[in-house]
Amino acid sequence: MRKLRFLSVALFLLVAIIICVSFGGTKIPFAEVMKSIFLRNSSWKDIIWNIRLPRVIMSVIAGAGLATVGSVFQGLLRNPLIDPYLLGVSSGASFGTVLSLFLVDAFGLHLLHRMSLLSFTFSILAAFMTLVLSRRNGITPITELILSGVLVSILFSSATILVMMVLRKNITHAYVWLFGTLSGITWKEIPLPLLSIIGFTLICLGLAQQLNAISLGENQAKISGVNVEAVKILIYTLGSFVTATIVSVCGVIGFVGLVTPHMVRRLFGNDHRVLIVTSALTGGILLCICDTLARTVIRPSEIPIGVITAFIGAPVMFVLMKRSDSSG
């Protein structure tokens, strides 16, 4: 039964990708999409291969990455309210992007903006600061980690607002990015997030039993022989790296990393061997659909994808909470 559900999710993702490619500024007939993808002999081929597919693929990668990191972080910290931005990665990335917009505005440094280099650098810096600040006597206590993450986030958010005050011209662009956008994604931007999410997923699957033990309690895991500190540092570092590669390309997309693991836990249970893969698939589906809505609801304009994920994620989270209450 569980295998069937698992296969259904994988198949659903495949179908979602193909259907979502046909939606956008212009509706492309489904038959043309199939011809373009599998036979490459349609007149829509260039639009599909150069614009739609990279964008849809990136939405799947970003959704999969955020959901996987979210599910693993929630297990590691035994806290269902944790999301991939725990270590301040999103605030760091936001500051990096706004700073790069400022540099474009003030000094014409376009290279920095296009490569999302500053965004990536500051998101990694924020995660590093959080980890260093939370360390105490050679360990990383959960409360200190969460508090340090909040403090670092506030610091970078304040710095972001400060730069935005100075940077009045490009403020709309900054706002769109701050709520996430997959507009203008090309194949070039895909390899780093893709490789990082594949690597992270494989490592987490390898450590799935240890993650199960840690989610019973850190002491329980230590009693059963798990090197808890090593697993925590490895997962925090790699998880934040994955998040940074996504956020620096797509902006801050909220809710996917928080809500998807809750949905998946209800469907497939809490065993990390299953949870990690199904979170990736479900997160991919969710963001793929959200991005399609973002680019079609008020076409030809686009809505920031974070707005769509929030509109869908908040009610879903509310329903899950209510159901959890009623089932005791």
Next chain:
Amino acid sequence: MAEIVLKDVFFRYSPKNNFAISGVTLKVDKGDFVALLGPNGCGKTTLLRIMAGLLPVSSGLVRIDGKDPAKMKRKQFSKIIGFVTQDFAPVYNYTVAQIVLTGRLPYSRGFFSTWSKDDIDAVRNALDKVDGIKFMNSFFYNLSTGEQKRVAIARILSQNTPILLLDEPTAHLDPGHVIKIKNLLKSLNEEGKTLVAAFHDINTALELCNKLALMKEGKILFCGTPEQVMNIENLEAVYDVQLSIINDPKIKHPIVIY
């Protein structure tokens, strides 16, 4: 060789705090069943955590099976000593089998390893001992408190260690479950396992254990066989209340009335 040796052990949670454990010396031999007794906050749980290698001592010597826990790899250490804590409360609802399987982690062969037949057999065995096969595939939070306690014990039993530490194994259980747990502990001790358990119920300790350690304010005040340490003066010195002891020829051990 003694299984557990503590010599002049001191421990405090932070430099600002007083010592939670103050100059404790204790020797536990192979096959012993030692009870830690004393009022709330006397340091029983802290002492068990030190033995389990979860807390580093401020000073003193700790040897488990002749080795220093601080210098052993966690995985090796967890093949020697298992610890049933009192606070076993997973945030996420796992099945009983999934929980008990985590006790087999010391025997996993590393990255991507799957459970072997030995692991599955060990889980079944452990659940069988706690009479838990019937709820093997149930979710933890669908079980009663007594059943949950048995799952926590089964998890550590599947770890298959020669030494078992237990923190209040019979707390919050009804008489039926208390008797089941007591019988289980007796049979584990008879199998040759060394047990150290913290108890609130003095009579349970008297029924099960061959050695008692009476603790107060982080110190072991009296330690020895029940006959050596169980008297009114010692009990009143530890608990600061008046107690009485009666000897009933029908019952093998004295009974403390309070």
